[in-house]
Amino acid sequence: MDTPKPLLSISDRARELHQRSIVVDTHVDTTQRLFFDGFGLGQRHSDGSVDIPRLRDGGVDAIFFAVWMPGTITGQKAVDSAFRQLDAVHLEIGRHPHELVFARTAADIHRARANHRIAVLLAVEGGHMMNRDLNVLREFSARGVTYMTLTHARTTDWADASTDAPLHNGLSDFGREVIHEMNRLGIMVDISHVSDTCFSDVLETSAAPIFASHSSCRALCPSPRNLTDDMIHALAQKGGVVQINFHVGFLSREFRAAESAKPHLEKRTDEEAQRICGENMACQILESDRIVRRLVGEGELPRVDWTEIVRHIDHATRIAGVDHVGLGSDFDGANMPFGMEDASRMPLITEALLQKGYSEIDIGKILGGNMLRFMQGVEAARESLTRKGRTE
Numbered sequence: 001m002d003t004p005k006p007l008l009s010i011s012d013r014a015r016e017l018h019q020r021s022i023v024v025d026t027h028v029d030t031t032q033r034l035f036f037d038g039f040g041l042g043q044r045h046s047d048g049s050v051d052i053p054r055l056r057d058g059g060v061d062a063i064f065f066a067v068w069m070p071g072t073i074t075g076q077k078a079v080d081s082a083f084r085q086l087d088a089v090h091l092e093i094g095r096h097p098h099e100l101v102f103a104r105t106a107a108d109i110h111r112a113r114a115n116h117r118i119a120v121l122l123a124v125e126g127g128h129m130m131n132r133d134l135n136v137l138r139e140f141s142a143r144g145v146t147y148m149t150l151t152h153a154r155t156t157d158w159a160d161a162s163t164d165a166p167l168h169n170g171l172s173d174f175g176r177e178v179i180h181e182m183n184r185l186g187i188m189v190d191i192s193h194v195s196d197t198c199f200s201d202v203l204e205t206s207a208a209p210i211f212a213s214h215s216s217c218r219a220l221c222p223s224p225r226n227l228t229d230d231m232i233h234a235l236a237q238k239g240g241v242v243q244i245n246f247h248v249g250f251l252s253r254e255f256r257a258a259e260s261a262k263p264h265l266e267k268r269t270d271e272e273a274q275r276i277c278g279e280n281m282a283c284q285i286l287e288s289d290r291i292v293r294r295l296v297g298e299g300e301l302p303r304v305d306w307t308e309i310v311r312h313i314d315h316a317t318r319i320a321g322v323d324h325v326g327l328g329s330d331f332d333g334a335n336m337p338f339g340m341e342d343a344s345r346m347p348l349i350t351e352a353l354l355q356k357g358y359s360e361i362d363i364g365k366i367l368g369g370n371m372l373r374f375m376q377g378v379e380a381a382r383e384s385l386t387r388k389g390r391t392e
């Protein structure tokens with residue numbers, strides 16, 4: 001039996017509101033731990049950010065596990081690895097039938113919660129994994145994938161990434177076909193990681209609303225991975241949501257400036273993590289998080305606190321309206337701010353929003369209500385395309 005961690009100094013009102021709300025986190029990289037480390041979600045762990053006990057402590061009702069590999073892995077190798085990662089998540093869900101349940105729709109999430117299960121959803125982070133083959137995309141859908149991030153850090157052979165040289169001036173013609181097929185299948189289109197031009201092309205092409213599964217606000221932290229106010233506004237106009245990322249390098253202007261002023265630190269961190277972990281990506285991610293924390297302790301990098309997350313939520317809400325903002329932590333895939341080390345800390349966000357004067361209804365929307373509505377919007381678009389297809 002786990003002993004609950006009495007670490008959160010939050011008010012009874014916030015705790016009650018948080019428990020009552022549907023809390024959705026649209027992006028974690030814990031899949032890597034399942035895949036590389038034979039990691040089990042059942043026990044409480046002292047490292048990383050996600051396991052069942054900590055999700056329970058954090059009141060998380062639905063969580064999207066991303067399948068990921070670097071953009072350097074391509075072709076059939078990427079496809080096979082993606083399928084194996086999807087299998088790893090399905091296997092782990094099967095090991096915890098009283099705690100977890102596989103889900104793909106908003107209705108599934110409601111049902112999971114009514115049955116006291118945590119809904120686990122699947123995502124593919126990077127269009128390179130479909131190997132330019134719409135049949136692979138269809139197979140992803142058949143295996144339960146609910147969203148696909150169009151690129152990761154590298155430009156793919158059909159979409160430009162925000163952190164790489166452009167090759168297609170946004171989205172190629174084949175890229176447009178991919179979006180159409182995603183709409184038809186009801187796979188949510190995730191524009192986190194794509195270039196600004198690609199974002200505009202996707203917005204114009206998609207018949208369904210689109211979203212950013214794990215991006216923050218560029219007005220507060222000038223990373224190309226973050227969304228400008230114009231992008232946030234346009235996304236919202238089309239019924240989308242921006243799910244705020246907790247990574248310190250996307251939250252804090254100061255952290256980002258220090259990182260770019262000292263490029264040797266990043267190089268050293270990567271080398272040290274690789275020396276310790278070899279090719280094990282899950283290990284590399286956790287190790288680099290430990291190293292970054294050590295560098296903060298040594299005064300080499302500035303400390304970033306979890307309250308920065310709330311600043312980004314607040315900004316996005318002001319730009320997009322309260323109906324278009326949510327949470328996409330990037331747990332187990334990025335460097336978490338102090339105080340938001342793991343999923344058990346999520347209720348802090350509810351407390352902070354209450355203290356900022358947000359209404360209980362609006363907080364419920366940000367915690368998960370908006371994402372559920374967005375999912376229903378994508379489902380409705382799929383149904384209308386199916387109807388149209390039948391009458392043509």
Ligand SMILES: [Zn+2]
Pocket residue numbers: 125193214
């Ligand atoms: Zn990412």
